[in-house]
Amino acid sequence: DAKTTQPNSMESNEEEPVHLPCNHSTISGTDYIHWYRQLPSQGPEYVIHGLTSNVNNRMASLAIAEDRKSSTLILHRATLRDAAVYYCILVSGGTSYGKLTFGQGTILTVHP
């Protein structure tokens, strides 16, 4: 399975933008890039996903490098409720259809 690399932790101030990077240099052409986040003692929550083009939704934006070897999750204005562990995950087909392999993720701390 293609792996992702994320920083262990990042910090931000409330109301400021946050850019969470993810490297996935071994991504294959059919892998989707998914982002999920998890608050303590809760199940993960979907944030955004994309294949090749940048994506926007009400929660965040996903910027995908042209070679697809990296991506960045952008929270435009961080709030205290955005403090969570953020996971960047490659989702592929074939025998691994739909399976999510969670790495350690990035712990985001948001300061008031």
Add this chain to the structure above:
Amino acid sequence: GAVVSQHPSWVICKSGTSVKIECRSLDFQATTMFWYRQFPKQSLMLMATSNEGSKATYEQGVEKDKFLINHASLTLSTLTVTSAHPEDSSFYICSVLGLAGLRDEQYFGPGTRLTVT
């Protein structure tokens, strides 16, 4: 998005007993569900893939006779931890694959905290 529920949200059981955890997809029929577990301070680890009407597929190292999965309907998958021991204490989470498959998000349940004494 889809709503996924789990029951119970937490359970404490004695060593040697069995515990059943339910995962329900409340607003669409799910042919594929996944079961994860998460130990304290660790990330989620996939245990098995549950397909409606067929046997579950277990990940390497997960004992299929210990973690029984039944996906008898399109809205319900159950995970039974048989002869539970303290090392099975963990946070168990299910997810549902969206109707659009890989192009779709996955919907997670709120998790079940199992403590084996």
